Amino acid sequence: MIYPIYVYGNSVLRKKAQKISKDFEDLDLLVEDMFKTMDSSEGVGLAAPQVGMDIQLFVINATDIDVEDEEFVEGFKQAFINPVVLEESGKEWAFNEGCLSIPGVREDVNRKGTVRIQYYDLEWNFHDEVLDGIKARIVQHEYDHLQGVMFVDRVSPLRKRLLSARLTAISKGKVETDYKIKIPHKK
Ligand code: ZN
Numbered sequence: 632m633i634y635p636i637y638v639y640g641n642s643v644l645r646k647k648a649q650k651i652s653k654d655f656e657d658l659d660l661l662v663e664d665m666f667k668t669m670d671s672s673e674g675v676g677l678a679a680p681q682v683g684m685d686i687q688l689f690v691i692n693a694t695d696i697d698v699e700d701e702e703f704v705e706g707f708k709q710a711f712i713n714p715v716v717l718e719e720s721g722k723e724w725a726f727n728e729g730c731l732s733i734p735g736v737r738e739d740v741n742r743k744g745t746v747r748i749q750y751y752d753l754e755w756n757f758h759d760e761v762l763d764g765i766k767a768r769i770v771q772h773e774y775d776h777l778q779g780v781m782f783v784d785r786v787s788p789l790r791k792r793l794l795s796a797r798l799t800a801i802s803k804g805k806v807e808t809d810y811k812i813k814i815p816h817k818k
Pocket of ligand 1: 729730
């Protein structure tokens with residue numbers, strides 16, 4: 632199934648997500664549906680809180696991403712379960728980020744270039760990886776979602792003030808999207 636995307640203003644996006652246990656029911660199905668939901672809304676990453684679940688899970692499919700160095704992201708399709716970012720390092724760089732939960736808004740966000748992350752895949756294999764470039768960027772954005780952080784929290788106070796009316800509008804559903812959304816306080 633395709634989930635509606637929980638947009639800005641839904642409280643689940645502000646919670647710290649819970650660890651997933653190995654006996655979590657139908658995790659395979661959830662991950663499959665999250666990939667489907669992400670693909671149908673043309674996202675490159677999707678975190679569980681964005682489909683209303685406060686669990687430590689995000690999926691990434693950057694295989695079709697439009698970047699100059701295509702080889703770089705080739706095959707970057709992965710589910711991250713119970714991820715832990717151990718270290719962020721390297722020079723900060725700005726990248727114009729967007730988010731399915733904040734439709735129509737894009738802002739330059741500064742983040743460090745390299746990230747070391749530990750996580751489990753869907754077969755519960757443990758991974759300990761160092762990522763950089765666009766891979767690190769997507770992981771940092773999705774990992775933020777599991778901490779209740781959204782990319783607009785990382786822009787300057789002035790930029791955020793300029794955005795506030797749009798964020799309020801989004802939280803009331805006054806926004807055009809090509810995908811189904813869930814706005815706060817509405818079934
Ligand atoms: Zn996002």
